[in-house]
Amino acid sequence: MDLSALKxxxxxxxxxxxxxVSKIFTVEQNHLVFSNGAERDYERIKSNNGAVMCVPFDGKxxxxxxxxxxxxxxYELSLVKGKIDDNEEAIVAANxxxxxxxxxxxxxxxxxxxxxxxxPGMLELRMYAxxxxxxxxxxxxxxxxxAIECVYLTPSEVKELIFNSKSCLTESRTIAALTLALHKxxxxx
Amino acid sequence: MDLSALKxxxxxxxxxxxxxVSKIFTVEQNHLVFSNGAERDYERIKSNNGAVMCVPFDGKxxxxxxxxxxxxxxYELSLVKGKIDDNEEAIVAANxxxxxxxxxxxxxxxxxxxxxxxxPGMLELRMYAxxxxxxxxxxxxxxxxxAIECVYLTPSEVKELIFNSKSCLTESRTIAALTLALHKxxxxx
Numbered sequence: 371m372d373l374s375a376l377k378x379x380x381x382x383x384x385x386x387x388x389x390x391v392s393k394i395f396t397v398e399q400n401h402l403v404f405s406n407g408a409e410r411d412y413e414r415i416k417s418n419n420g421a422v423m424c425v426p427f428d429g430k431x432x433x434x435x436x437x438x439x440x441x442x443x444x445y446e447l448s449l450v451k452g453k454i455d456d457n458e459e460a461i462v463a464a465n466x467x468x469x470x471x472x473x474x475x476x477x478x479x480x481x482x483x484x485x486x487x488x489x490p491g492m493l494e495l496r497m498y499a500x501x502x503x504x505x506x507x508x509x510x511x512x513x514x515x516x517a518i519e520c521v522y523l524t525p526s527e528v529k530e531l532i533f534n535s536k537s538c539l540t541e542s543r544t545i546a547a548l549t550l551a552l553h554k555x556x557x558x559x
Numbered sequence: 560m561d562l563s564a565l566k567x568x569x570x571x572x573x574x575x576x577x578x579x580v581s582k583i584f585t586v587e588q589n590h591l592v593f594s595n596g597a598e599r600d601y602e603r604i605k606s607n608n609g610a611v612m613c614v615p616f617d618g619k620x621x622x623x624x625x626x627x628x629x630x631x632x633x634y635e636l637s638l639v640k641g642k643i644d645d646n647e648e649a650i651v652a653a654n655x656x657x658x659x660x661x662x663x664x665x666x667x668x669x670x671x672x673x674x675x676x677x678x679p680g681m682l683e684l685r686m687y688a689x690x691x692x693x694x695x696x697x698x699x700x701x702x703x704x705x706a707i708e709c710v711y712l713t714p715s716e717v718k719e720l721i722f723n724s725k726s727c728l729t730e731s732r733t734i735a736a737l738t739l740a741l742h743k744x745x746x747x748x
Contacts, residue, residue, distance in 0.1 A: 391580035412629035439679030440601035490628030519564035
């Protein structure tokens with residue numbers, strides 16, 4: 371397959387302007403000149419260290435979470451996730467979040483994709499998704515406003531939720547990470 | 560499967576504060592009281608009408624795009640996508656973006672998921688992903704700074720890119736939409 375278009379000459383960024391716009395968001399405004407001479411202003415939401423997403427599998431079930439999704443004002447079926455702390459390795463953050471959010475430590479973590487991006491047109495955010503296996507009970511305290519509920523689902527139940535167009539599993543990152551995990555474990559081909 | 564946790568009592572939003580923070584971003588700051596009494600401030604990036612993502616399939620190949628991803632400062636392998644205009648139906652927006660970005664009109668569009676969300680903790684954005692088939696050449700002018708390059712890939716090439724952990728296909732929404740399309744067309748089970 372020919373993917374040479376990805377090696378196209380990058381636009382030149384002729385000015386950058388970074389400013390904190392609220393308690394949690396920082397915006398960067400850039401002026402770009404494309405290789406054909408076209409000029410545009412681009413804006414992105416800055417991200418410091420990226421984030422992790424965990425796909426825990428206990429040998430029979432995937433453990434999903436139900437957590438309040440502030441931007442959609444509803445409870446959402448998702449996976450353990452969280453920000454990477456300063457000077458923290460992604461794999462360490464994944465195991466920390468797993469223990470804080472659902473009370474398991476994983477003895478084995480496999481990176482599912484070198485990097486998963488979320489909305490590369492406007493979010494600088496990069497995610498690291500791990501398949502987490504060989505689980506043992508170990509609870510750490512987190513900063514969640516309420517306990518996160520766990521939902522145990524078999525591989526076939528997860529597939530049903532992914533492929534049913536009307537199911538409650540709607541989050542792109544969760545669908546992508548579960549798809550990669552199902553394939554890695556031999557449940558999808 | 561027991562998904563009753565999704566019906567949990569929603570937090571009460573006791574104050575809302577919306578403000579435009581830059582040329583394209585508007586932030587909403589909310590104060591929430593959870594059903595257990597815990598209080599938190601949440602912030603989200605507002606979205607007006609949502610956006611569409613298109614998975615065009617010409618009978619033999621999926622047509623992916625290579626477009627500059629401003630927030631990651633690189634060219635990214637993705638799919639046709641764009642914002643829904645005011646008073647525009649999602650399916651109409653999908654066919655418009657398809658014609659603007661890659662010069663095809665689809666005579667058949669199938670919604671792959673009632674809604675795909677992107678980062679429900681902070682982005683209000685909802686996407687509508689369509690499988691677009693029965694394609695005919697028809698170019699509309701868009702507002703892109705440069706022509707979008709197309710990459711034609713067979714279903715097996717797309718699967719290779721999805722499941723190879725080191726491939727250049729890294730965008731969660733694109734992986735999710737392609738996964739749903741592959742399954743709908745019978746190439747993934």
